[in-house]
Amino acid sequence: xxxxxxxxTGAVGRELVEVLGRRRFPVTKLRLFxxxxxxxxxxxxxxxxxxxxEFTPEAARDLDLALLAVSGDFAKKYAPGLVAAGVTVVDNSxxxxxxxxxxxxxxxxxxxxxxxxxxxxxxxxxxxxxxxxLAPLHKAFGIKRVIVSTYQATSGAGAEGMAELERxxxxxLVEGEKARNEVFAHPIAFNVIPxxxxxxxxxxxxxxxxxVWETRKIMGLPHLPVSCTAVRIPTMxxxxxxxxxxxxxxxTPEAAREVLRAAPxxxxxxxxxxxxxxxxxxxxxxxxxxxxxxxxxxxxxDHGLDLFVCGDQLLKGAALNAVQIAERIPALxxxx
Amino acid sequence: xxxxxxxxTGAVGRELVEVLGRRRFPVTKLRLFxxxxxxxxxxxxxxxxxxxxEFTPEAARDLDLALLAVSGDFAKKYAPGLVAAGVTVVDNSxxxxxxxxxxxxxxxxxxxxxxxxxxxxxxxxxxxxxxxxLAPLHKAFGIKRVIVSTYQATSGAGAEGMAELERxxxxxLVEGEKARNEVFAHPIAFNVIPxxxxxxxxxxxxxxxxxVWETRKIMGLPHLPVSCTAVRIPTMxxxxxxxxxxxxxxxTPEAAREVLRAAPxxxxxxxxxxxxxxxxxxxxxxxxxxxxxxxxxxxxxDHGLDLFVCGDQLLKGAALNAVQIAERIPALxxxx
Numbered sequence: 001x002x003x004x005x006x007x008x009t010g011a012v013g014r015e016l017v018e019v020l021g022r023r024r025f026p027v028t029k030l031r032l033f034x035x036x037x038x039x040x041x042x043x044x045x046x047x048x049x050x051x052x053x054e055f056t057p058e059a060a061r062d063l064d065l066a067l068l069a070v071s072g073d074f075a076k077k078y079a080p081g082l083v084a085a086g087v088t089v090v091d092n093s094x095x096x097x098x099x100x101x102x103x104x105x106x107x108x109x110x111x112x113x114x115x116x117x118x119x120x121x122x123x124x125x126x127x128x129x130x131x132x133x134l135a136p137l138h139k140a141f142g143i144k145r146v147i148v149s150t151y152q153a154t155s156g157a158g159a160e161g162m163a164e165l166e167r168x169x170x171x172x173l174v175e176g177e178k179a180r181n182e183v184f185a186h187p188i189a190f191n192v193i194p195x196x197x198x199x200x201x202x203x204x205x206x207x208x209x210x211x212v213w214e215t216r217k218i219m220g221l222p223h224l225p226v227s228c229t230a231v232r233i234p235t236m237x238x239x240x241x242x243x244x245x246x247x248x249x250x251x252t253p254e255a256a257r258e259v260l261r262a263a264p265x266x267x268x269x270x271x272x273x274x275x276x277x278x279x280x281x282x283x284x285x286x287x288x289x290x291x292x293x294x295x296x297x298x299x300x301x302d303h304g305l306d307l308f309v310c311g312d313q314l315l316k317g318a319a320l321n322a323v324q325i326a327e328r329i330p331a332l333x334x335x336x
Numbered sequence: 337x338x339x340x341x342x343x344x345t346g347a348v349g350r351e352l353v354e355v356l357g358r359r360r361f362p363v364t365k366l367r368l369f370x371x372x373x374x375x376x377x378x379x380x381x382x383x384x385x386x387x388x389x390e391f392t393p394e395a396a397r398d399l400d401l402a403l404l405a406v407s408g409d410f411a412k413k414y415a416p417g418l419v420a421a422g423v424t425v426v427d428n429s430x431x432x433x434x435x436x437x438x439x440x441x442x443x444x445x446x447x448x449x450x451x452x453x454x455x456x457x458x459x460x461x462x463x464x465x466x467x468x469x470l471a472p473l474h475k476a477f478g479i480k481r482v483i484v485s486t487y488q489a490t491s492g493a494g495a496e497g498m499a500e501l502e503r504x505x506x507x508x509l510v511e512g513e514k515a516r517n518e519v520f521a522h523p524i525a526f527n528v529i530p531x532x533x534x535x536x537x538x539x540x541x542x543x544x545x546x547x548v549w550e551t552r553k554i555m556g557l558p559h560l561p562v563s564c565t566a567v568r569i570p571t572m573x574x575x576x577x578x579x580x581x582x583x584x585x586x587x588t589p590e591a592a593r594e595v596l597r598a599a600p601x602x603x604x605x606x607x608x609x610x611x612x613x614x615x616x617x618x619x620x621x622x623x624x625x626x627x628x629x630x631x632x633x634x635x636x637x638d639h640g641l642d643l644f645v646c647g648d649q650l651l652k653g654a655a656l657n658a659v660q661i662a663e664r665i666p667a668l669x670x671x672x
Contacts, residue, residue, distance in 0.1 A: 145635045146635070147483055147580050147635055149485030149565070149578040151487065151528050151567065151569065165526075166509065169505060169509060170509055170510075173502065173505060173506055173509065173510075174506075174509075174510060185611050186611070186615060186617060187617060190501075190570065190571050190572050190616070191571065191615055191616050191617040192487050192569065192571060192576050192615060192616055193615060194576075194578075194613050194614070194615070194628075194629050194644045195608070195611065195613060199608040199609070202631060202632065203589060203608065203629070203630070203631030203632070204631055204634070212634060225634060225635040226634060226635065227580060227633050227634040227635040227642055229485070229578035229580075229629065229642055229644060231487065231576070231578065231644075233487065233528065233569050233570075233571075234526065234569075234570050234571070235526050235527065235528060235569075235570070236526050240528050240530070240567070242485040242530075242565035242567065244483050244563060244565075244580075253539060272531070272535040272539065273535070275521050275522070275531065277530050277531060278530070279522060279527055279528060279529060279530070280526070280527050280528055281522060281523060281527040292530075293530050293539070293565065294539070295538060295539030295540055296538065296539070297563050298540070298548060298561060298562060298563040299481045299482070299483055299561040299562065299563040306563055306565055308530045308565060308567075
């Protein structure tokens with residue numbers, strides 16, 4: 001299959017190339033696209049050395065599959081043309097996620113939604129990580145309400161975000177100066193910033209509303225009450241989430257653990273006596289999302305749980321989920 | 337007044353000395369007590385240079401006021417004897433907080449609870465910071481349920497906690513080695529650890545249950561449903577908290593802001609258009625707790641709010657609140 005990664009030099013683009021290799025995706029020819037600035041650079045990949053090309057719609061039109069790790073504006077401008085030219089597109093941006101005729105997919109939850117679509121949206125990272133835990137719990141116990149507080153890594157702002165954390169932490173610790181900021185709204189070193197993406201009229205940020213909107217769409221529950229506080233913290237690449245749920249039917253931590261142990265994409269890490277619980281330190285580089293700290297909620301009683309989830313923002317929160325979507329696209333399957 | 341700071345070399349002890357000076361507490365003689373290791377060291381203070389003494393119950397018995405910044409075990413062993421000797425004690429540990437005959441006080445909320453007590457408990461840092469925002473909201477709208485997720489600074493583990501964050505961050509960034517841990521259960525550099533204090537049989541940590549138990553006691557609501565997820569993150573000295581409340585009566589963000597603007601100990605920082613919201617960066621060294629991101633909750637509708645609170649763990653979460661308690665103790669007031 002002729003596969004193109006558009007936005008190949010970004011944090012997600014680089015992970016996409018790695019994940020395609022690691023999962024032995026049936027690539028016959030890999031092409032990497034980026035801005036003119038990077039064009040001509042030769043990159044080692046699991047599929048051999050590849051020279052980065054400047055993206056043009058013409059250059060990309062003979063791909064079978066385009067994995068887009070670009071901005072929403074870019075995706076809006078070019079994805080429809082690629083689809084019209086016969087390219088199947090998995091888009092990592094928010095451009096099409098809420099379009100009624102574009103499936104928004106986390107394969108463990110709603111792979112069937114892909115249908116015969118040639119444009120599939122990859123969800124917001126925080127949402128993708130949350131729903132792998134929420135969907136099996138919903139199936140087993142029915143979810144009535146969801147309250148999420150996030151601890152989001154700088155990788156959510158791309159390679160520049162991670163570089164800013166490293167550079168500004170050095171500035172504080174090594175140079176003894178005040179931290180500065182370019183990528184983030186405020187200095188991120190030794191700080192937390194409760195502001196990711198633009199503020200909406202209701203006082204929530206767009207990142208927080210993405211969790212609301214996308215969780216509803218992926219889980220097929222258009223009216224599910226969801227609230228989120230999205231917070232950037234000084235970590236590198238795993239998003240953590242403290243999640244409180246109220247359930248329709250009674251639930252116990254033991255029953256929830258049993259359900260989650262059988263759930264694809266989930267690794268139950270919940271042995272507090274041995275200090276085992278989800279952490280960025282252990283979830284970094286892992287495909288499965290860690291779920292732990294599962295306990296009977298003190299606010300919703302036997303109809304509620306608290307849990308803590310950690311997922312690699314660049315993997316399940318982005319590149320891995322995109323490739324998992326591609327693996328499940330019927331139109332791309334070679335007939336047996 | 338003869339004032340002693342017991343545990344004067346720790347992070348909270350050092351802040352206590354600063355706060356006594358800054359608030360012009362009527363100190364006639366300041367004495368600083370620590371372990372034998374530090375005894376003899378001369379320390380500059382706002383009340384002149386003071387030589388640290390090794391703590392013994394005998395040495396401290398002629399104080400009027402003892403501010404304890406020591407472990408719970410130490411407090412349990414020595415506080416009753418000091419009180420019996422006529423010393424008024426404000427204890428920062430958890431030793432007596434839930435004793436029925438010991439007031440647990442955040443002066444903005446329940447100063448009247450002090451009564452004629454000679455031993456007063458200073459609450460858990462996370463709780464103190466939360467209740468300055470929750471109490472006025474309860475008075476205005478009635479609080480039915482509270483869900484808290486915390487972003488707790490390393491200062492919560494004392495000076496050693498902050499030193500470990502700095503040392504281990506350097507180890508990663510400058511020496512290119514893996515972070516290690518002594519104070520915390522796991523490496524804290526670029527990590528989050530959902531584990532503060534010991535795990536309880538119900539799966540919550542003691543830190544989380546302190547928020548439950550102490551919030552109820554301070555607010556005088558023994559059955560208030562409260563749930564908490566307490567998480568250590570790589571910041572220095574401000575605890576942040578994402579708080580969701582359900583209210584008895586309808587509430588709007590505007591009405592809540594008005595109530596909080598009039599509340600003592602609270603600084604409303606809630607102008608998202610100008611990127612103003614609570615952050616450790618701005619709340620560090622501030623007496624007032626920053627409250628912002630106030631919005632109508634998407635889960636409890638017009639009977640709910642989401643908010644974000646930041647308070648300096650060493651000030652309102654510890655030293656400041658202890659001195660504020662001392663200022664309100666009737667037995668210490670000089671008659672006019």
